[in-house]
Amino acid sequence: xxxxxxxxxxxxxxxxxxxxxxxxxxxxxxxxxxxxxxxxxxxxxxxxxxxxxxxxxxxxxxxxxxxxxxxxxxxxxxxxxxxxxxxxxxxxxxxxxxxxxxxxxxxxxxxxxxxxxxxxxxxxxxxxxxxxxxxxxxxxxxxxxxxxxxxxxxxxxxxxxxxxxxxxxxxxxxxxxxxxxxxxxxxxxxxxxxxxxxxxxxxxxxxxxxxxxxxxxxxxxxxxxxxxxxxxxxxxxxxxxxxxxxxxxxxxxxxxxxxxxxxxxxxxxxxxxxxxxxxxxxxxxxxxxxxxxxxxxxxxxxxxxxxxxxxxxxxxxxxxxxxxxxxxxxxxxxxxxxxxxxxxxxxxxxxxxxxxxxxxxxxxxx
Amino acid sequence: xxxxxxxxxxxxxxxxxxxxxxxxxxxxxxxxxxxxxxxxxxxxxxxxxxxxxxxxxxxxxxxxxxxxxxxxxxxxxxxxxxxxxxxxxxxxxxxxxxxxxxxxxxxxxxxxxxxxxxxxxxxxxxxxxxxxxxxxxxxxxxxxxxxxxxxxxxxxxxxxxxxxxxxxxxxxxxxxxxxxxxxxxxxxxxxxxxx
Numbered sequence: 233x234x235x236x237x238x239x240x241x242x243x244x245x246x247x248x249x250x251x252x253x254x255x256x257x258x259x260x261x262x263x264x265x266x267x268x269x270x271x272x273x274x275x276x277x278x279x280x281x282x283x284x285x286x287x288x289x290x291x292x293x294x295x296x297x298x299x300x301x302x303x304x305x306x307x308x309x310x311x312x313x314x315x316x317x318x319x320x321x322x323x324x325x326x327x328x329x330x331x332x333x334x335x336x337x338x339x340x341x342x343x344x345x346x347x348x349x350x351x352x353x354x355x356x357x358x359x360x361x362x363x364x365x366x367x368x369x370x371x372x373x374x375x376x377x378x379x380x381x382x383x384x385x386x387x388x389x390x391x392x393x394x395x396x397x398x399x400x401x402x403x404x405x406x407x408x409x410x411x412x413x414x415x416x417x418x419x420x421x422x423x424x425x426x427x428x429x430x431x432x433x434x435x436x437x438x439x440x441x442x443x444x445x446x447x448x449x450x451x452x453x454x455x456x457x458x459x460x461x462x463x464x465x466x467x468x469x470x471x472x473x474x475x476x477x478x479x480x481x482x483x484x485x486x487x488x489x490x491x492x493x494x495x496x497x498x499x500x501x502x503x504x505x506x507x508x509x510x511x512x513x514x515x516x517x518x519x520x521x522x523x524x525x526x527x528x529x530x531x532x533x534x535x536x537x538x539x540x541x542x543x544x545x546x547x548x549x550x551x552x553x554x555x556x557x558x559x560x561x562x563x564x565x566x567x568x569x570x571x572x573x574x575x576x577x578x579x580x581x582x583x584x585x586x587x588x589x590x591x592x593x594x595x596x597x598x
Numbered sequence: 599x600x601x602x603x604x605x606x607x608x609x610x611x612x613x614x615x616x617x618x619x620x621x622x623x624x625x626x627x628x629x630x631x632x633x634x635x636x637x638x639x640x641x642x643x644x645x646x647x648x649x650x651x652x653x654x655x656x657x658x659x660x661x662x663x664x665x666x667x668x669x670x671x672x673x674x675x676x677x678x679x680x681x682x683x684x685x686x687x688x689x690x691x692x693x694x695x696x697x698x699x700x701x702x703x704x705x706x707x708x709x710x711x712x713x714x715x716x717x718x719x720x721x722x723x724x725x726x727x728x729x730x731x732x733x734x735x736x737x738x739x740x741x742x743x744x745x746x747x748x749x750x751x752x753x754x755x756x757x758x759x760x761x762x763x764x765x766x767x768x769x770x771x772x773x774x775x776x777x778x779x780x781x782x783x784x785x786x787x788x789x790x791x792x793x
Contacts, residue, residue: 534656534658536653552660552662555660556660556670556674559640559658559660559671559674560673560674560675562616562638562675564658565658566649566652566653566657566658566659566660567659567660567661567662568646568649568653568659568661569661570646585646585650588650589649589650589653592650592653592654593653596653596654596655596656597656
């Protein structure tokens with residue numbers, strides 16, 4: 233699989249939904265496969281909350297493959313022998329694109345908490361500029377799960393002529409009150425870390441790792457299904473030799489400790505806050521008198537809306553809600569409920585049924 | 599759906615209409631309707647394999663149990679609702695009919711006729727009958743409420759469902775003098791346009 237990892241700079245200023253302006257910005261990108269001469273085989277994959285540009289393949293020295301490696305690759309569901317797949321780290325992230333860890337040209341210090349608020353439609357705007365950069369007039373498919381699925385939906389709304397198909401997976405047109413509440417708890421945990429310093433920790437050479445770790449542990453529970461957790465860990469006790477912490481008793485505790493710890497080493501606390509805020513505020517219907525049907529009217533793309541039965545964070549009713557509005561709006565749209573063992577995280581993993589739906593959608597005519 | 603039946607349904611559905619097909623299977627009818635009559639079509643289906651077939655066919659589809667779902671399609675601007683050989687599979691066919699007529703201005707219903715003489719013979723032989731229209735064995739059939747043409751038309755009259763058009767077809771899927779004259783005995787299928 234031909235893979236190119238590249239940081240791309242955009243010199244023009246970008247006015248964000250909040251009204252704030254970035255004088256220029258950088259996108260960390262990774263592409264797989266080759267763009268054909270007519271530039272008609274391009275697929276954009278959008279990452280979820282904690283993902284990044286590294287969607288597929290395994291780099292030297294890495295233990296884990298990219299976040300959508302089970303789906304994207306040569307001969308896989310999104311076949312990189314056939315399609316040119318573009319992946320990027322969204323602005324506000326912390327894996328190479330402009331974000332809170334970037335050094336501000338004005339202050340000479342990392343932006344930290346001063347990095348402007350970003351929204352899903354801001355991301356889509358930057359992704360459109362990225363399409364321009366590659367000379368791609370129209371995506372064959374924009375796909376993503378969770379927060380990535382929200383970007384796919386926003387694409388279909390914002391740039392109807394530049395997208396043929398959108399795969400909106402384990403997503404919704406706005407998140408639930410409960411989701412906002414969970415995000416707020418996570419943010420609170422981070423902010424109360426003594427090393428957070430109102431988001432100015434980088435300039436002080438500190439990092440609120442404890443808070444970030446605990447926030448991720450909470451989040452991680454919401455990404456898994458109850459049955460999956462029971463199956464994997466049950467009430468098994470943690471073997472003493474591999475304990476992450478003295479107080480750990482059960483395997484599931486150790487697992488969360490481990491996941492939280494790993495995450496806190498690679499993620500930025502301000503990015504965490506920005507990303508969750510972007511998720512909370514996503515509600516494309518708000519610009520259309522809160523009428524999702526009106527909001528979807530302009531869509532020309534075909535939609536695939538997929539929900540997983542074990543997902544309690546973005547339950548299937550949310551997918552169905554988009555579908556019913558799409559029908560009212562007369563948008564071509566397929567809605568499918570998939571069996572998934574992994575709760576909300578099911579969108580990351582291959583299953584025959586899931587792969588068939590996505591692959592058939594991508595390869596269907598029209 | 600066989601070709602004669604399909605051509606009747608195609609004939610009855612106006613160009614550029616918005617159609618919902620309850621129990622759309624692999625979406626074949628909707629695909630043809632889209633290609634030949636420029637309809638905006640949506641299928642409702644609950645079998646994941648058939649949903650996938652719809653996706654391959656490029657047909658818009660919703661995975662949902664029809665029994666639970668018909669009333670959800672009210673107020674969506676459908677001109678025509680189609681229910682092809684599905685009505686007898688529903689838990690409450692009469693309620694379903696009432697709901698369908700709230701979903702769309704008109705509905706096209708096709709029905710296997712349980713009164714057909716061959717099926718009656720089967721019963722006389724003391725066995726659950728089968729036919730090309732009703733091929734499944736009694737223990738695996740999805741049919742819950744089989745009825746005869748006479749039963750169905752009685753329901754329409756009792757509930758004041760207006761039958762605007764109807765066609766009776768014999769077991770070979772064609773119109774015949776016998777099937778038209780004694781439909782309850784000789785028709786294997788009936789297709790109705792109800793408004």
